[in-house]
Amino acid sequence: MKNQTLKDKLYEIIFESDTPEGKGFDLLLIISILLSVVVVFVDSVQFYNDKYGDILFIMEWVFTIIFTIEYFLRIYCIKRPFLYTKSFFGIIDLLSILPAYISIFLPASRYLSVIRILRVLRIFRILKLILYIGEANLLLDALISSRRKITVFLFSIFTMVTVIGSIMYLIEGEANGFTSIPRSIYWAIVTITTVGYGDISPQTDFGRLFASFAMIIGYATIAVPTGIISAEYSTMKQKFNNIICPDCANEDHEDDANYCKACGSILS
Numbered sequence: 001m002k003n004q005t006l007k008d009k010l011y012e013i014i015f016e017s018d019t020p021e022g023k024g025f026d027l028l029l030i031i032s033i034l035l036s037v038v039v040v041f042v043d044s045v046q047f048y049n050d051k052y053g054d055i056l057f058i059m060e061w062v063f064t065i066i067f068t069i070e071y072f073l074r075i076y077c078i079k080r081p082f083l084y085t086k087s088f089f090g091i092i093d094l095l096s097i098l099p100a101y102i103s104i105f106l107p108a109s110r111y112l113s114v115i116r117i118l119r120v121l122r123i124f125r126i127l128k129l130i131l132y133i134g135e136a137n138l139l140l141d142a143l144i145s146s147r148r149k150i151t152v153f154l155f156s157i158f159t160m161v162t163v164i165g166s167i168m169y170l171i172e173g174e175a176n177g178f179t180s181i182p183r184s185i186y187w188a189i190v191t192i193t194t195v196g197y198g199d200i201s202p203q204t205d206f207g208r209l210f211a212s213f214a215m216i217i218g219y220a221t222i223a224v225p226t227g228i229i230s231a232e233y234s235t236m237k238q239k240f241n242n243i244i245c246p247d248c249a250n251e252d253h254e255d256d257a258n259y260c261k262a263c264g265s266i267l268s
Helices: 002-015 020-043 046-077 081-085 088-095 098-102 107-126 130-145 147-172 181-192 205-234
Strands: none
Touching: 002 020, 002 046, 020 046, 020 107, 046 081, 046 088, 046 098, 046 107, 081 088, 088 098, 088 107, 098 107, 130 147, 130 205, 147 181, 147 205, 181 205
16 A cells, blocks of 8 residues: 555656646656766766866766666656556656766767757656647647658659669769769769758869759749648647546647547546
């Protein structure tokens, strides 16, 4: 009974933001996340790394240990831990601590700890900014619903840049910097996406004419994925609730939902 009571209390503090303890925990967690990201930023500056490297190293591991304990407490106090670990926030929570442990073998990987900044997305729930949560969920749903169309679009783009790059390789040749088909495809991607680094460019009149054609195509193709996602976005219903499943911590529920869509548990 005491063990169950402890789990309930931990769940209330860690996952709920309506109680004073829950709000305090979440705000303290967000402050810790931001401080840990600042530590990573400062550590990447050579001057501060040379001068305060040992202190920054200790601070980074202190934050990592704190987040590791917090991660396992989340798993401990939730009824269906597997569903939490594979959820969006569950994956982000895990990824936020892994770089530090990987850095034991690959030191440079510690800078990937900046992924912790994604954890501050919880601030929308803490501050009751439900409209922003609804917009985020809606955009994510639109992206997921559009995945097949976007996949077809990306395959079409890949085919197009391959053809354009190959033709440009034939037109310009190695003498003008197009030393291979892969390098020419790279030029085609940079041109069609309107990035234009300028490290390689056509030198012949016919090459410039063909490049102009590629640029026009680029402007036309940029609008395609925007239209696909916008069409899906406009047909979806926004969600304005702040319901958290007590069993798996899933937050993606309809306004009138009585049961969790991920695990089927009754929503309180």
